[in-house]
Amino acid sequence: MLAFSAAFPALADDITYAKHIRPLWDDKCERCHGTSAPPYEVFLKDKKTFELDDKGPRMDSYESFVFFLTGPQAGALMRRLDDGSNTKDGQPGNMYRHLGRGEQRKENLQIFKQWIGEGAWIVKGAGELSKDEIQKIKAAK
Secondary structure, three states, rough: OOOOOOOOOHHHHHOOOOHHHHHHHHHHHHHOOOOOOOOOOHHHHHHHHHHHOOOOOOOOOOOHHHHHHHHHOOOOHHHHOOOOOOOOOOOOOOOHHHHOOOHHHHHHHHHHHHHOOOOOOOOOOOOOOOOHHHHHOOOOO
């Protein structure tokens, strides 16, 4: 397992996809969202079958991450990784548990939040993020 320091500066510009998010993704997400996973459009056509095979939509590049942050599925990544502190019912997103255990999980979530940018971690459904909210997302490459 990867160990990340909780002492990251709070600036999103300091957290990058290449240096921080990709290694975390390789450790925690690749098995279900790697090159053997279907592209999003294909996943939607047979979601139940892919989920039975522990496959989600492919997210194996910076561009695919950005799709789930700012594209038609804007906010999906934040919704699914959230710890529940940003939801009305207090329930974590369905992918939160995959970020690790205990303190590691909290640290990994914090890395994602810092990468997204201060004030940009907004938990809403697809199509609910405003243009202004999407523009807050930093997500440095």
